[in-house]
Amino acid sequence: xxxxxxxxxxEFSYPDGTRALQSLSLGFARGRRxxxxxxxxxxxxxxxxxxxxxxxxxxxxxxxxxxxxxxxxASLRQLRRSVGVVFQDPDAQLxxxxxxxxxxxxxxxxxxxxxxxxxxxxxxLAAVGLSELAERPTHALSYGEKKRACIAGVxxxxxxxxxxxxxxxxxxxxxxxxxxxxxxxxxxxxITVILATHDVDFAFAWADDICVLQEGALAFHGAASDxxxxxxxxxxxxxxxxxxxxxxxxxxRKGAVTGDQPPRSRAELLARLR
Amino acid sequence: xxLPVLLDAYAYGNRWRYLNPAEKGLLSGLALAAALAAxxxxxxxxxxxxxxxxxxxxxxxxxLTYLRLLLLPAGFLLAGVASxxxxxxxxxxxxxxxxxxGLSVFLSETGLVQASLVLVRSLGAVAALYFLALTTPMTEIxxxxxxxxxxxxxxxxxxxxxxxxxxxxxxAREMRVAQASRLGYATTGNGFxxxxxxxxxxxxxxxxxxxxxxxxLVCRGYEDDLRWxxxxxxxxxxxxxxxxxxxxxxxxxxxxx
Numbered sequence: 001x002x003x004x005x006x007x008x009x010x011e012f013s014y015p016d017g018t019r020a021l022q023s024l025s026l027g028f029a030r031g032r033r034x035x036x037x038x039x040x041x042x043x044x045x046x047x048x049x050x051x052x053x054x055x056x057x058x059x060x061x062x063x064x065x066x067x068x069x070x071x072x073x074a075s076l077r078q079l080r081r082s083v084g085v086v087f088q089d090p091d092a093q094l095x096x097x098x099x100x101x102x103x104x105x106x107x108x109x110x111x112x113x114x115x116x117x118x119x120x121x122x123x124x125l126a127a128v129g130l131s132e133l134a135e136r137p138t139h140a141l142s143y144g145e146k147k148r149a150c151i152a153g154v155x156x157x158x159x160x161x162x163x164x165x166x167x168x169x170x171x172x173x174x175x176x177x178x179x180x181x182x183x184x185x186x187x188x189x190x191i192t193v194i195l196a197t198h199d200v201d202f203a204f205a206w207a208d209d210i211c212v213l214q215e216g217a218l219a220f221h222g223a224a225s226d227x228x229x230x231x232x233x234x235x236x237x238x239x240x241x242x243x244x245x246x247x248x249x250x251x252x253r254k255g256a257v258t259g260d261q262p263p264r265s266r267a268e269l270l271a272r273l274r
Numbered sequence: 275x276x277l278p279v280l281l282d283a284y285a286y287g288n289r290w291r292y293l294n295p296a297e298k299g300l301l302s303g304l305a306l307a308a309a310l311a312a313x314x315x316x317x318x319x320x321x322x323x324x325x326x327x328x329x330x331x332x333x334x335x336x337x338l339t340y341l342r343l344l345l346l347p348a349g350f351l352l353a354g355v356a357s358x359x360x361x362x363x364x365x366x367x368x369x370x371x372x373x374x375x376g377l378s379v380f381l382s383e384t385g386l387v388q389a390s391l392v393l394v395r396s397l398g399a400v401a402a403l404y405f406l407a408l409t410t411p412m413t414e415i416x417x418x419x420x421x422x423x424x425x426x427x428x429x430x431x432x433x434x435x436x437x438x439x440x441x442x443x444x445x446a447r448e449m450r451v452a453q454a455s456r457l458g459y460a461t462t463g464n465g466f467x468x469x470x471x472x473x474x475x476x477x478x479x480x481x482x483x484x485x486x487x488x489x490x491l492v493c494r495g496y497e498d499d500l501r502w503x504x505x506x507x508x509x510x511x512x513x514x515x516x517x518x519x520x521x522x523x524x525x526x527x528x529x530x531x
Contacts, residue, residue, distance in 0.1 A: 049489075052493050054489055054492055054493065073497070077495060080492075080493060080494070080495050081495070084493070084494075085490070085493045087486065087489075087490050087493075089486065091441045091444075091483075092483055092486035092487050092490060093486075093487070093490040094437065095433065095434060095437055095487060095491060095500070096413065096433055096437055096502065097411070097412060097413050097433075097436055097437045097440070098411075098413040098505075100503070100505060101413060101433075101502040101503065101504075101505075102502070104502045104503035105491070105494055105495075105496075105500070105501070105502050106494040106495055107503075108501045108502055108503055109494060109495030109496065109497070109501065110495060114503065117503045118503060121503065135286075136286070137282065137286055137411065137413075137440075138437065138440075139282075139437075139440035139441075139444075140286070153494060154493075154494065157494065157495070
């Protein structure tokens with residue numbers, strides 16, 4: 001199956017000469033959860049900007065659903081309807097003091113009828129669990145609630161692909177856990193979810209696929225469950241392995257755990273102790 | 275709590291929050307016209323008393339909060355009317371002579387009459403506007419203005435500015451705490467320097483943020499104009515009539531008395 005969203009040999013440099021991406025080729029498979037790891041400045045945000053058509057690659061192509069993306073108004077509208085981006089700072093995304101108005105922004109831009117916009121706004125509010133708080137002004141919401149309002153604003157456009165830039169940054173553990181439950185629910189609805197994170201443990205616990213960007217190039221791309229490949233690549237990339245993998249490997253050597261496939265989470269590891 | 279935050283908190287949490295903003299807007303607009311048209315302090319005083327009573331008694335804004343909110347415009351007003359009342363070199367009632375420069379100070383009788391009218395009229399106008407500001411969230415006032423065919427560009431600016439006020443209050447507060455924790459306000463000199471860098475940084479942050487906001491709006495299909503769905507309000511003919519009668523009554527009073 002062809003990837004739903006793909007970059008092929010893209011190069012991108014900022015006007016000041018910084019080379020953000022160099023001959024990057026990377027495809028995101030439909031319906032998969034992908035975590036994108038990489039240090040600050042590795043090119044994650046630039047890649048997201050390309051995937052949504054905000055930036056245009058200097059060389060190479062962006063493909064959506066198998067066809068190259070065009071940069072005229074109609075094509076961009078089509079792309080942005082299908083690929084939603086949730087930015088890191090909710091205060092830089094929410095433009096209105098009324099979250100209902102803010103969430104209605106995307107659907108209104110799609111040219112939907114009033115009734116359709118209204119039902120999409122209510123459905124998006126319900127999906128992120130904000131229906132009860134919708135009457136409150138944006139500035140009276142907590143950071144985590146604002147984050148969910150941002151996600152609702154993108155969900156209301158009914159995207160095929162949802163991209164999130166460091167969604168767990170700034171969230172306390174319970175809020176982060178809630179967010180993950182939400183992302184899994186969206187994934188179950190068939191949405192392809194791509195997120196950038198610095199948290200290796202979280203990436204492996206949540207994602208189907210792991211990508212690592214380093215200095216604008218793809219350094220690793222594989223299944224999170226492919227223990228062998230991850231174990232081979234990560235140390236040479238200077239990346240830490242997820243702690244469950246490391247602890248499991250040690251216990252496995254000592255014969256203290258069942259099975260050969262490493263666990264994904266703390267709970268799974270505990271369950272497999274002999 | 276700062277004034278904008280206080281006003282805002284009550285706009286979202288008063289007894290008349292969910293009334294149709296058109297009804298509240300009509301009353302506020304008519305009362306404002308009445309205050310500005312008033313020819314006697316009595317008529318303007320009635321406008322003030324009426325709007326203050328509705329805000330405190332009707333919408334249940336606590337009296338002390340309301341008085342605190344009135345202090346700010348009252349301060350400006352007193353400073354303004356002082357210039358109408360006091361004159362130098364000649365006038366009706368001599369007050370005395372300024373020591374050193376030998377300038378005599380007088381009170382003006384016509385000035386006193388003028389000043390009292392200006393003062394009560396202004397307070398009436400403030401009460402009329404406070405009524406709307408304290409009972410109706412800004413987003414709903416903007417929705418009302420849209421229905422009144424105010425140009426979209428102005429409304430967009432209002433929506434963005436209103437949201438950003440709170441974003442920047444937050445940032446400014448955080449920067450101030452960060453500066454204070456490193457003794458940025460320990461002396462007057464430090465204080466001025468800190469305040470200056472805070473202002474400069476806030477400007478840079480504002481610029482950066484506007485770019486981020488633009489980018490995120492583009493992602494959601496922003497092309498040329500900022501559009502959103504207005505909410506629907508319950509309509510009440512009775513309330514609209516009441517607003518028209520009370521507001522119209524005040525306007526008639528101020529034109530006649």
